[in-house]
Structures are given as C-alpha cells and as structure tokens.
Amino acid sequence: MNPADPRKPQSVAKAKKAITDYKKALGQPEGLAELTVFYCEEVFAFLAVCGVEDEDFYVALVSMFEQALKYVLALPVSQQPDFIARLDRVRGLGQDLGWGVGEDFDIFWAEAGLPGEA
Structure with a gap:
C-alpha cells in the first residue's frame, strides 16, 4: 500500500463504503472482521504520514473500532485471538x-468484557 499523499484529499466515506459494499455483497463474518480491523490499523499508518484535525475523522475511527469489536466477538472463539x-x-x-x-x-473494550487496563 502506498503511503497517503498529503496533497490528495482523503475520504473516510470511501473507505467505509468499501466495507459496506463487502457486507452487502458477501458479508462473511471473518471478512468483515478483517476489513474493520484493517481499517483501524490503517488509520494509524495514515496518521503517521498526515496529521488530521477533523473531529469527524476521529468519530469515524471510534465507530469503526466499535464495529470491529462486534464483528470479531461474533466469530467462533477459535478465530478471535489474532483479531x-x-x-x-x-x-x-x-x-x-x-x-x-x-x-x-x-x-468499548471494557463493555466487550475483554481483559486489559481501561
């Protein structure tokens, strides 16, 4: 994946649309877990290159993190640890x-009942 080009506008909506399209087309639980977790990871890769001062960007990240947790916890227990x-x-x-x-x-982590400091 190429690093984000700070001269090009980045679109949270386009990134989220890809996940929505996948859900409508296939909707496989493991695929949804992978896409949402990957989205969250890539936000931090993006932030390493570009600073963002947009509240909506961070609201979208938190929302995706919450969705990722739900998708991951809906998987069979044997598939959850890596996610x-x-x-x-x-x-x-x-x-x-x-x-x-x-x-x-x-x-969200605590509400999911996952161990770790909150």
Missing part, C-alpha cells in the same frame, strides 16, 4: 491520540 491482539494494539495507539479516542476505545 483481538490486533485491536488491542490499535487500542494502545489510540491512548495518546486525543479527541477522546483512547477513552472511547477503553469503554
């Missing part, structure tokens, strides 16, 4: 982000 580990890394990255992202991540 949970990836989301826990995302949760850790969100702690210093601001905009209340870390706090929101922790709330």
Whole structure:
C-alpha cells in the first residue's frame, strides 16, 4: 500500500463504503472482521504520514473500532485471538491520540468484557 499523499484529499466515506459494499455483497463474518480491523490499523499508518484535525475523522475511527469489536466477538472463539491482539494494539495507539479516542476505545473494550487496563 502506498503511503497517503498529503496533497490528495482523503475520504473516510470511501473507505467505509468499501466495507459496506463487502457486507452487502458477501458479508462473511471473518471478512468483515478483517476489513474493520484493517481499517483501524490503517488509520494509524495514515496518521503517521498526515496529521488530521477533523473531529469527524476521529468519530469515524471510534465507530469503526466499535464495529470491529462486534464483528470479531461474533466469530467462533477459535478465530478471535489474532483479531483481538490486533485491536488491542490499535487500542494502545489510540491512548495518546486525543479527541477522546483512547477513552472511547477503553469503554468499548471494557463493555466487550475483554481483559486489559481501561
């Protein structure tokens, strides 16, 4: 994947649409878990290249994190550990982000009953 080009406008809506399209077309639980977790991971790759001062961007990230948790926890228990580990890394990255992202991540994490500091 090429790093984000700061000269090109980035679209959260387009990224989310890809997940919605997949859900409508196939909707396989493991695929939805992968796409939503990957979205969350890629936000932090994007932020490493481009700073974002847009509340809607962070609201979308928190919403996707919540969805990712739901999709992952709906999988058979045997398929969950790798996804949970990836989301826990995302949760850790969100702690210093601001905009209340870390706090929101922790709330959803605790509500899901997952172990870890909240």
